[in-house]
Amino acid sequence: MTAGTAEAEQEPVGIPERLRDPGSEPGGGVGPGPEPTERGVLRWAYARQRRWIVGAAVFTAIHQMCEAAVPVMIGAVVDHAVRRGGPADLALWIGLLAALFLVLTVAMRLGGRCNRHGSQGAAHDLRMVAVARVLDPRGFADPTADSGALLSTATADTLRIGLGNRSWVLGAGAVAALAFGAVALLLTSVPLGLLVLVGLVPLLWATKLLAKPLSARGAAEQAQVARATGTAADLMRGLRVLKGLGAEPAGLRRYRRASRAALAATVRAARWDAGYEGVTLLLNGLFLAVVTLVGARFAVEGTISVGEFVASVGLAQFLVGPSSRFGGAMSLRARARGSAKRLAALLAAPYAVTGGERALTPPVAGELTLDGLSHGPLKDVCLRVPAGTTLGIAATEPAEATALLDVLALRIPPESGRVELDGVPLAELRLDDARTALVVADHDGDLFDATVEENVASVAGAAPPGRVAAALAAADADQVIEALPHGTDSTIGERGRSLSGGQRQRVALARALAADPPVLVLHEPTTAVDAATEAKVADGLRTMREGRTTVLVTTSPILLRTCDRVVLLHDGEVRAEGTHSELTRDDSSYRTAVMA
Template structure:
């Protein structure tokens, strides 16, 4: 695989049982590139190691006044130089290719796993850890996978040189052959401690990344409650912990580097001392002494790769462990599905709660627990419950459909939708049936004022559709972001649309118009809305009350307000315990509750409009 051929048509199925197994799987899937890098590495290192022999022959030729041997030696030096240049350039090319292709494979695997798990991923793995794996960890994994072939080439070169020195000059070659393994193995006792310190550093850095990610995501809330300094101090402390851990780790690696410099120096002193005595005794020639000395000096270069591969493995092992953890997460169902890809028609039914959403009707679901509502909404989108119960669409379990078909059939918009940066036209350029235009979706979601705000805030775009939306829509208010996300969901026009609190950030007047827009635009389609807003509930064809994980009441909004105390308590925010126990309220009391709810919704709308105005003024 070359860089120009990326991305991979199929990155494969990783062995995610552990970090080392995942690294080994990556290496096996790059076997061709690794062999290429090994071949160029051998050429490079052997050319480097051949220079001392050439220098020794040249010196001896000068001592013996042999012009023929000197010329021949010069030719060998030129040949080694050419091999060195060619090997180094091609080794670098092959190594970078292996690094980038390994990192790209990991990123593709992570992207595929993220797409399969969807919103369930962040419930099982922290968002900061996902960011760390997909950025810094990918680079470290690629570093180790790339370094294996260079280390292998260096190790083979060291063995060849030691054997060659023993054959060339046994008296000094034995000293080198004994000393070099000592150099290579001397740092092994220090590696476990260095690895542990590197693990601690990675762990603390991951926690700091999670804290920074959470702080940035909740910056607006923190400003509202005056908690910026508090979380800034927390991040400062986390950052200082990372710094101290990095210093401790660097100290250990600097010690290893010092040993890698000290021991070769001692070996060189021993070789020179022994060689001088042998030369004085006439047992070796000057050329042989120069050859052995030069070989020992240049052996420090391939020996450096022993330290590098140890460092690369120490840093990549926790990274590979985190990546394997994410990649080992499985969707509760087979992505390919066991049924045909045809999207079925019919009612949407959840056996776990007994929730039934009739086809082509607008069903409103009321849950007293917002978190339970979010879990139920995700289950309606094809994520089975912990017991493995799957939602049925037209009698067909969604988990038996291919993932793409299941998501085409049911679209879930959660209560905190994300807007990607880009133009409004790009935001609404999503897979859709083509039956709903952008103008119709924007009108149904009451985005008129949003278009005006985008047009006024853009100096270059004449058409509001070409106006830029900043990252996560931060330049817009919460209500504006929510309405744009709703328009994006409406334009896809899925068979089943599940909306979780789609109007929680808008005022009551806008909410009423949005309710009419959703009902009109989704005529003939199945729509499920999780809400406690009386305005939305009053426009639903069917209202379902889910209490403690099961359906306890079904009917129209006005009927349930009068007949179901638990429903009334959620919708009207009623806290009259005695009335809730008796389950009986007079019509007058119900009417008063409805009026109070309406006034509360209106007041909430006014307060929200004030917040929006303040946000717009702050942005301006």
């Protein structure tokens, strides 16, 4: 933190103690989430921040009334001090003006902060709820969810719903200012007050009517601009591919098309904007002219004083602001509703698996049984992996391997048949217990932005010291660390991007080994490493998994050679079974599968 922010922290005018954060940070979660409907989400966002929102509304109302009082006060100073008073009167009235400004500024500061609390606090809570749903162990029944859309719901939509909380504050402020202005005007002159108040209605109506097509055009324009921006980012991400082929001119032409379409849309929207501004200017000016005309007539006739006339003209101008803020509040609300609908849809998305109730009692021996398993391309697969052994599964079709892994990883319940762990159906176990005992590691396991060791240690729990190091060595990932610019302290970038594919794969394998589960299922753990390293890793794997159950879903002969037993999956069925050398000798389809 800089000196500047530290100073801001020592802010003397504090938030009243009772308004301090109402405990929105319990551990990682945020307590029970909202009901997954549009209304439920909005209500939850409001209810959790009620104290801040009410505080903000009250202070903002006070602030707005003070703002409205400024022209009234000017009129009063003119009448009582400037026109017919002595220096003492002038000093008194300027002092009163100072008091007004003091209240105004304090209310503004408190209101502004409560307001931000109300929106940011809600955005934070909703963000946590959204991310918790996305990462829920039970998963999504519909696996096609797009990560970009999820990201935008978790960040942009939650923020918009949070901002929706401000609509109450904005509305309260506008009502207060309008009420105050109306009373002040009516006290000055009933007919003039009525004229202003009645005149505001068609003025606002006309403005709102004009604004409607505007917002539709604004959205279309935003979409075009976003498309151009997306194209630019996409081309840059794929720039190495483009340059490898010399396809930059084609890429540039594609961007230019998107950019020109965005330009045309923005220019059209800007034209509408300018038209709208012009018409608003005109309407407000005409309104002012009418109020001036009528007010001047009363003043000439002596019905109201000069000061009152001045104040009335000032108020008429001031009131246009709060009235139009109603429109602002409504559009905040509308946007929050759209976002709440998307968030509710995310929260209501059905789970892929639910998990059972049974707890797993340690120690887990690690016997894995597949009983009549049918799923996708798999047809009635029966397999038994005795505890402590290593089974290789070679699938002739990648889809068979994927289907098997999806079921074992509990990403989806099998269409029929079951998986048992030590004789207990996997589906009856609590999800957390099942995944503690049986870990499925993908060949493209995702890494996270941290050091290599942190990535590996993140799954090791309270592992005995040395296991992480042993896992790193077994997967040849200690070499990866040595090659990094800052060694063990190097972070590996978003999703491990600063590593090569082979390095990422070795680190991911080390992580799976460090988790040291009773049953470990590895999918093609060495596709991105060279043959010499692969042989080394195969040995390390064998040593690390000594006495533990391991399933290797792979077609790599180097890995299959180290397995106690190998099965061949072909046409969705277990076709052959034996050791690697037996199968290579006896089974031609196995030879084709692993020798190619």
